[in-house]
Amino acid sequence: MLRWLCLAACLYLLAAAGFASAETVTLRTRIEASGPAVTMGDVFDGAPAEVAARAIAPSPPPGQLGTLSMPVLAAAASAAGLDFTPPAGVNTVQVVRPGGMRATLAPPSNASGGGRMVADAAIRRGEAVTLVYTAPGMSLTMRTRALEDAAVGQPVRLLNTSSNRTIDAVATGPGAAEANP
Secondary structure (H helix, E strand, C coil), rough: CHHHHHHHHHHHHHHHHHHHCCCCCCCCCCEEECCEEEEEHEEEECCCCHHHCCCCEEEECCEEEEEHHHHHHHHHHHCCCCECCCCCCCCCCEEEEECCCCCCCCCCCCCCCCCCCCCCCCCCCCCCCEEEECCCCCCEEEEECCCCCCCCCCCEEECCCCCCCEEEEEEECEEEEEEEE
């Protein structure tokens, strides 16, 4: 009996030590894949070096956006022994892979108005943005192009590439915005 009690106590201490050593990570505000796979380091701030290079999913083609579901990210973090709490109300995140046929130029130093630079931008000027337009009883989604940088919650001007009309919206996440009537 005493042997089983000691064994149970040792197992408890080992398990508690394992949980105590888990690295706490947070979701990056801009998830940018730099290669053929989205890695733990691309997605999580604070990912230790030994897990940062682990692939989670294939990355989107260069210059395109992709999505990852929160259950996939939570499972990847758990499998790597990381402590991750998904943000409330977030079901998917967008992943951008730079490159492709677009060129990104720095705005001129004398730029005014449209040359707004935002350090923690979720949307970058020239980048493709998924716009969700909501009205009572309907919701439309369209691809647009950003005319300026914007952080989450900031207003952003977008270009509807089909009609060449400017749309005023609010940035809701990396490569995503919302407009209302």
